[in-house]
Amino acid sequence: DQQVKQNSPSLSVQEGRISILNCDYTNSMFDYFLWYKKYPAEGPTFLISISSIKDKNEDGRFTVFLNKSAKHLSLHIVPSQPGDSAVYFCAASASDKLIFGTGTRLQVFP
Amino acid sequence: GAVVSQHPSWVICKSGTSVKIECRSLDFQATTMFWYRQFPKQSLMLMATSNEGSKATYEQGVEKDKFLINHASLTLSTLTVTSAHPEDSSFYICSAPVGLAGGIPLQETQYFGPGTRLLVL
Numbered sequence: 001d002q003q004v005k006q007n008s009p010s011l012s013v014q015e016g017r018i019s020i021l022n023c024d025y026t027n028s029m030f031d032y033f034l035w036y037k038k039y040p041a042e043g044p045t046f047l048i049s050i051s052s053i054k055d056k057n058e059d060g061r062f063t064v065f066l067n068k069s070a071k072h073l074s075l076h077i078v079p080s081q082p083g084d085s086a087v088y089f090c091a092a093s094a095s096d097k098l099i100f101g102t103g104t105r106l107q108v109f110p
Numbered sequence: 111g112a113v114v115s116q117h118p119s120w121v122i123c124k125s126g127t128s129v130k131i132e133c134r135s136l137d138f139q140a141t142t143m144f145w146y147r148q149f150p151k152q153s154l155m156l157m158a159t160s161n162e163g164s165k166a167t168y169e170q171g172v173e174k175d176k177f178l179i180n181h182a183s184l185t186l187s188t189l190t191v192t193s194a195h196p197e198d199s200s201f202y203i204c205s206a207p208v209g210l211a212g213g214i215p216l217q218e219t220q221y222f223g224p225g226t227r228l229l230v231l
Binding site for chain 2: 042043089100101102
């Protein structure tokens, strides 16, 4: 039973444009959501997070939106850069444990 | 920033042998560490929570006798895959939370190791 889902396994975006990565969850007890970036042969690195009491959090080029009624969150990257090419995981938490999505591979081309 | 290392980075072994994977927090102490595994094109799945000085807590469906966890010190946790089989081939990643600092939620301070790729022949 996948509690956190990323339905798009891959996304290709032109440099300078917006990248939108989506994530859906099923457990209404989740109270914290995070996005991680992962390069091959490396562990995930924390990118940005949002608490369930908020609907938006922005950090530079990265913005995370949370729609609790839809149990949906998204990560916006604008403008996208070639260095953003990686696998992005969303994760949800109801305690100290993290439940990860399946990841979306983002490729930003020139 | 905080660094978590894993050793080995990859290992190939014969079916039936045991493999030990180490997870170290290099510049901080971690009373808790987490072990994950990832199959190709799948998510990171939490296997167990390693607790320094006490027994590990395993997630549902994870065999504790199969995946032995020892958290012997504040900077080292080991995962031993006993009597490995080809279906145990996977990418194993550990993480360690730095801990609450300045009100930063614990989840944000989890630092991940680079992972260990296990191939069982």
